[in-house]
Amino acid sequence: MRKILLLFACTFGISAFSQIKVLKNETLVEIGKENSVGLYKKENRFTFNYQDINTSNLNTFRSFSFLDVNGDVNDLYKLITDGFIDQPSGNVTLELPNDIIELHYEKNYGQPTVQFIQYINKNKKYVGKSQFLNKKQIDKIFGIGSSKAALYKKSVASKANTVSNVSSTNTYVPEKAAVANPTPKKKSRK
Numbered sequence: 001m002r003k004i005l006l007l008f009a010c011t012f013g014i015s016a017f018s019q020i021k022v023l024k025n026e027t028l029v030e031i032g033k034e035n036s037v038g039l040y041k042k043e044n045r046f047t048f049n050y051q052d053i054n055t056s057n058l059n060t061f062r063s064f065s066f067l068d069v070n071g072d073v074n075d076l077y078k079l080i081t082d083g084f085i086d087q088p089s090g091n092v093t094l095e096l097p098n099d100i101i102e103l104h105y106e107k108n109y110g111q112p113t114v115q116f117i118q119y120i121n122k123n124k125k126y127v128g129k130s131q132f133l134n135k136k137q138i139d140k141i142f143g144i145g146s147s148k149a150a151l152y153k154k155s156v157a158s159k160a161n162t163v164s165n166v167s168s169t170n171t172y173v174p175e176k177a178a179v180a181n182p183t184p185k186k187k188s189r190k
Contacts, residue, residue, distance in 0.1 A: 032143040036061075037116075037130050039141050044068050050116060050130035062128040064099045064118055077142050079103070084112045084135050091117070098122070108132055 028040040028047070036051030044067050052060040066072060076094075083092065083105050091102040100119040105112060113132040120126040139145060 032141040032146070034133065034137040034140045035131060037133060037137075037141055039143070046073055048116065050128070052128040053131055054127055054129040060128075062118060062120070064096055064101060064116075066096045073142075077138070077144075080114055080138055081135065083114060084138075087112055095122075106132065108134075114138065 028042050031039040031041055031046075033039070038049045040047045040049065045065055046068055047063050047065040049061055049063045051058065052062045079092065079094075080103060083103060087105045087107075091104050094101040094103070098121060100122050102117040102119075104115040104117050106115070107113070111134055113134050115132045116130040118128040118130075120128060133141070
């Protein structure tokens with residue numbers, strides 16, 4: 001009887017204190033990638049990965065994510081490309097759930113470019129910067145001109161959050177859609 005109890009205790013002890021746990025393999029779908037900047041999708045979450053040029057170690061990669069609630073990916077693309085046409089006077093600030101992102105526009109060799117500046121965990125001490133990207137590179141990252149753009153382009157009935165005037169003090173926070181539940185009309189009896 002003691003041997004059975006000892007065997008049971010050893011078996012239970014090993015299984016209770018195991019350190020290795022098998023996790024489910026989650027796949028990310030690549031929307032587009034250009035050099036060291038890429039856009040990836042998993043379900044309704046979009047993630048930008050980029051090589052941080054702000055650190056001395058060139059092997060530092062950072063990322064920021066957000067949910068595509070009401071076509072926010074389309075709105076972000078439009079916001080970025082509008083900055084190429086009408087360059088804002090300062091950085092455009094975007095507030096995400098975990099980070100603050102600034103879009104820094106600058107002309108390089110006469111061509112308008114944009115750089116992502118990430119304040120990690122909304123802390124101004126920890127800053128990550130992407131490389132400068134031109135319009136053609138942004139189109140490639142967002143999958144414009146390929147079939148991968150269809151992964152995030154949805155028809156949105158009404159967009160309440162349009163950005164028309166971009167300045168250095170603008171903060172873009174995607175609005176939640178106000179879902180109206182229309183009451184069905186009663187049919188009249190004849």
